[in-house]
Amino acid sequence: MADPQRGAGEAGGRHEQNAPDLRENCVEYSIFLVDANASNDPLKQLSRLDDLRKTALQLANSLTADYIWQKGLFTLDVVTEQGNSFLRGITDYGDSIEDEWLIVYILREFSKVQPTAWIRVYDADGEFLLIEAANVLPKWLSPETDQNRVWINNGRLRIIPHTTEDGTKTRLLALSDALRVIKSTSDSLLHSEFIEAEAFYRLEKYPGHIHKSIHHSLVTIPRRLVHVLRQTPKAVAPAVESFYLRDALDLNTLLSSKKSHTFPPVDLVTVSVKFTRVLFAQLRSQRFEPPAPWAGIIQRVKGVEHTHLEMGMKLTCGFEIMLNNVDKADSREARAASIIVQDLEEDGDSVLPTDEQIRSWRDAGRDDDESWMDINYEDFERELSGRQGGTESQPNPSFGDATTQADLRKIVSRFEAFLNDENAGLDGAEIDEMDIDDDDDDGSEGMESDEDDEDEDKAVSFDEAEFSRMMREMMGLAPIELDVHDVPSKSPAARENTKAIGRDEEPDGDDLRKLTAELEAELNEHGALKLDQPRDRALTQKGKGKGSGPESSNDDEEADDEVDIDYNLAKNLLESFKGQGGMPGPAGNILGMMGLQLPRDEDDDAGEGKKKR
Template sequence: MEFPSSSSSSSSIFSPRPSDDTVFYAIYPDSPTATTTVTLQSLHLKILETLSPFTQDYIWQHQPFALSVSTPPNPSCPCPSSSHLPHLHGHLRFGDNLDDEWFAVFLLFQISQRFPSLSIRLWDSDGDFLLIEAAFHLPRWLNPDSAHHRLFLRDGSLHIVPRNRLPNPSLIDSLNFIVNSPHESLASDGIQRAVRKRISNYPEQARKNMHRVRVRVPVSVAQVLKHEPRLISLAVEGFYDRDIDTMKFASRMERFVERGKAEELVCVSVKMSRAMYAQLVQQRFQAPKCYPGMPARSEKEGFAEAELGMKIACGLEMMYQQRKRDGVEGKGSSWEAFRKSLESSGYFQGMLPGSSEYQRLMQSAQEYYRNTSLHSKASDLLNALVRRIDEILALPHLVDDFKDQEVPPSDDDSWLYGGEEELNSVLMERQKEMELYDLKHKKKGKAKEGQDAGPSSASNADEFDPGDIAKTMQAFVHKLSSYKGAEAPEDRNKEVDLDVDQFIKDMESIMMHTDGEVANSNIEEGSSSDLDFDDSDESDIAELDEDTEDGEEIFMRSYSDAMNEELKTTTLQKSFVRANEQIPKKDQGTSNASEHIVDEDFSPVDVDVNLVKSLLDSFSSQQGLPGPASNLLGLMGVQLPQDGKKGK
């Protein structure tokens, strides 16, 4: 089975930029050449019928799970590479309610299981977010850069197009591959388990995410929510995303509180998501002056119900009035997309918003927009909701209609304040995954680590040669370091980064100073008349240098004698290991390069032996923890064995 070859297409400039809280999905039939609009519409109805038992009582945060029929060419398709393929696609904005995204994933898995001849692709602003969930089980080659057009749902399982078969797959290539070679693209068991575990609690988790609460609202609000309970999501959105302009609508409450303070509140039960409930409860909001009187604060339960109802009523008013205004003006998301496209194309010529020239250009853009089909479509869409609310409020409704009904109590909201235990359990579960992942890769890399380690990295203490410490330390001391600091001779934690131009400049500088003729010529060329010397001056300088050297030698002898006199009365000499105390068998590599400090009152001291002894004592005192000795030696590529005899 083959898909048609791809053709270049670009999305419309009027398509709004996807937000960061939106999940996208596309469903591709196996026989695109035989798929017609009628076939897609029939498939669309079958899918909605299949999902209806899961979604009929669910309140979505911003918009419900939906699908649209896409037939080529379709420049408005959210995935440009799909614009030439007949398919179903949709997007879902989940906002602050992450459960909506994972419930959508569960629904897509259900579609995949019920319709095995479909291939489903889903992604969000983070890319293939299912791979993020299974990060500890992915092959090393799979990363955000190489995952494009590789992840699909098919027949209830995850499929990943392998890199060795398709190095740079297009959407067409990947769809053909998973249809013709499903066993090769089937993801590993670890990836399947990780993703399935994330959605294993659905649809029960979706029902648990619903929260019923008893509120007191004006009759008009109760009437609207009775006929369209899902409008609670738009009411909460209008309240939570309010701004200065929409607050003006709430201050007047012209549509839902027509009688002002004379309006009577009724008690109703409202179902919403937990995220919506939290958005309402956690925000402080003062009732408008025109709003009906609420119970006193001393009546805690009654006041809480009325305050929550007031927020819902104000949100519904702001949403209604804003959509009504935008419907008249034909604005909304399509206008915002059109305006942003003008800004990106340089239409406003860098003019400051609010300036007279900017306003003139804006008026011209609005006039042009009103004459396009986008204006009529946006107006129809925005006015549809306004007309629906007007139709509901046109029906007879009285206060008595809501007084006689029994309203159940609100659900327990302790989950809002006691989520610490659940959060800790999730964090602990993630911590265990990380530990298992680290343990697995440590075992794999143990053999390689032994091969790549330094000369003294053997775990067997018998193979450890202390002479390596002295040799490495001598190399470190005698190494010429730059002004940036000391450089370890075997820095294994840092990659070599050579600046060729700077290296050449440094070498030229060194050569200029070491070559006497060049140095003298540079002095002559760069000197001024004030720095000219004759032969007598040079001889005076030579005599001065000789006197300085003699003076320094005399000072050092005097300083050494004075220091030795002071050390005679201390126990410092007992802290050194003397040369005659060394083991003759181990003097190779250490005694040859050692420096013996000889004084008339001190026995000879082997510097290398004392160095090794001091480092070993310091390392032993760390008791296996990080410390200066292990850090310094590790930087130079020397790894000391653990003291297995400690404490015996």
């Protein structure tokens, strides 16, 4: 049976192609049994692989018993390709990148209890573990050479080194060759603590993050839906996805007055429903006009009851869409919910839970705090600097969780390192060999353009220090104070060339200064160069409190200056990224070069039910 998560024309040699046909938002993982003492009998090998499969699934179930997968589950099957029998699984993690890292955590924990298991994991981007560790990788390890080289064994990240036998640096390592190296000389594989720490950085929050990612919220829904959710609580995932990805046909189903709905808005009950944070954010952030049967009910309530009813309306509509398309669904939970609905039609409303029964359920009235969805810029500024705000008697809550704080500081530190790179010259960013286009299509035309470019370069004078200063001002960084004696002197030829250019091109210098002034004026108009806003606010707040000695005042001002640098840098980066509107842009490109990816942001004024802090 063909796997729907694979490309239609895929052949068997998938490991040789670094997953080119793997569908986006899918992660694939393979487990190979490498044991020198194992029997060569194929039947015994298959039996042992099946035992390993059961052990891995039991471990996954024990770790994720109460977890709600966004789309696909952790799964393993015994397969045979090119004479190799192994376990393979593919999971569609949808919009929840955390599901992908949870799978990596499960695989790493499994490798600790099965030392003879060698595990590969990759997605549509290839070896994404190496993408996380891009800053500490050796130069020879690139997307053109990493196929079948990265393995997880006994809880560690192991890398098959490049040898002279591999031929050219861009030669792909075949899976059979990789397994041969592991079987014969497994001790030769590289194990770097630096690479491993970066690659497994996101795993530090597990297993505690599995429970922290769950969010309970009170919603008002029909009693019939309460019964279905009680039987299949994890069906909330395909229901939210159905609502989140609704199309015109789905809306016609909801708005049609002729079609009878499975869950009409009658006999409504307020009950706590378990989501993941991703599912809850998807449902909460959606703007949706209530269908006619719900409109009158929602308009009659206000405040918290309105929020509960609106969330319940969205969830109910999601279940309506999901059940209407259940024949095309590939979700086990969606099919299970459909069976529950069919049984309910046969048994009648007598099986529905009463109010007393609902109140007796565990977490029936639980309503978790939603402040993790909000951003307070004062906390944002404080967390960037690593300082604790507030006083001992009145502590301030932290901005986000520990992972958010670490990621935020990593953005700032990497960008500062990017701008402060003393090894970078006029040639700009270094380009790997794999990125060089060696096509000869343009031929002589390219040679002519190169000659023209050389002539133009001779007539251009570029002030690197001035450009760096302007760049740092735009991004909110403090200027670098350079000692005159530290600046390398130009050669006599360069000085003479510069003087000649200065005499001949004075009008162009005036135009450049005029253009720079206009650019600076425009940036000031939009507030890009206003670096004193956080400090002004901090000084104003300090002015309202009790006075302190001159020494403490000076210390506070120095600390505020440090905060302003990081605050403005991060704030300008985030605003620039948001201004791209989901399209490619400078902020996204620069962060991508540093191995950082930011999620999309909703509109500033989206969601009238958001809590304000």
